[in-house]
Amino acid sequence: MPEFETAAIIGAGVAGLACAQDLRAAGVDVVVYEKSRGPGGRTATRREGSLRFDHGAQHLDPGALDGTRAAATVAAWRPRRTGDLRATAPLGDVPVPTMSAAARALADGVTVTARTLVQPLRALADGGALLATADGPLPPADRVVVAVPAPQAAVLLQHISPPLAAAAFAVPYDPCWTAMVAWDRALNLPVDVHDAPGDDLVWAAAQAPRPGREPGERWVLQASAAWSAEHLEDAPESAALALLDRFAGTVAAAVDLPQPALLTAHRWRYAEPSAPLPERCLTAGPLAVAGDWLGGGRVAGAIASGRAAAAALLS
Incomplete structure (x- = not known):
């Protein structure tokens, strides 16, 4: 005892x-x-009406939950990528049906x-x-x-x-601005994950292809630490619009994006220890x-x- x-x-x-x-x-x-x-902390899931977004940590290193009560919540995530992006490969473990499921189990x-x-x-x-x-x-x-x-x-x-x-x-900690955006129709993009270290937009992930998620055109857009620090005190609306603009110019460059049904942002002031x-x-x-x-x-x-x-x- x-x-x-x-x-x-x-x-x-x-x-x-x-x-x-x-x-x-x-x-x-x-x-x-x-x-x-x-x-949940930075493994939390954000709910906007009926829509859910994994707006913090996007995936776990394989085995991260081994030996814990949350180990059974994960499934392998194999994103779809084409063109000049990396070939399709398992990216990591993702709690099901949301990132916050791991915290709820713990x-x-x-x-x-x-x-x-x-x-x-x-x-x-x-x-x-x-x-x-x-x-x-x-x-x-x-x-x-x-x-x-x-x-x-x-x-x-x-x-x-x-x-x-x-x-x-x-x-020291790096901050991270995260935008959450949804459309009421499919965009038919040839990719559901984009990561570009060094760019203002370093991570974009479609939510529906992740294991156990509901359908719908929902994306999480995450800014670089440098961009987030420079814009740390921006209004959420301004940060969200800026990240959507970068999404339109990179991941969705070949698509005429319609007006989103939802656009919002969250500031992680302490996103990751550097x-x-x-x-x-x-x-x-x-x-x-x-x-x-x-x-x-x-x-x-x-x-x-x-x-x-x-x-x-x-x-």
Whole structure:
């Protein structure tokens, strides 16, 4: 049995959820706090009316979910490409029927308290951590895991552990503007995936050909880190129109695009760590820190970091 009974995890992305599952399996009573309306983080799926878009991470490295409760949710994705684009080949694993299915599987049996913005942690006299929102204290926990992007972790840790906060503050993140666009008729493009590293539009993916998705002409368009940083404070409408224009000039250059039925955008301010730390997790007393910025990045790295944090607390 572990030496502690309760744990609070801040962040319901895959790092926090993987950590929660391992702690729960060891007999720890776990609560996960998430500022958004549901779990998933950058593996979330956006719903616009009846339409769904995988608007964050587009695929997983094969085996990223191995050893987790979400392993059964994935299917291989084999995109269709022609012309001067790369030949058809398996691109990676994709959770079915949405990217968020993996997070829902990881959250199974875990208490996730959504729409809860935890304030910077404060040290208690007994060495523990005070968790609170703007409305007041949260239930105490024997251990606390911070599983959010490094800039947000630095803010949460600044008072309770300046060394951990400094480590998190030093990790840079790239932003990413993502546009979601839908048409009410088929475009009949000869490709359903386009990736062009270095261009303003680095990724475009049709949603319907992905495993288990509903039909319909829906695309996710993702900007480069450089373009996203330059336009970080643009209005979503402006960013969406700019990315649609680039889509029309590259992926759909041979097609006279009709007016879209839907066009919107989402800004991922902390999309991907550009220089992750080598450590898989960080610890200090009753605190542990996990995330994709520790030990390698991407979804597989985030899951491994969350599990490493659980193992460190349980050891």
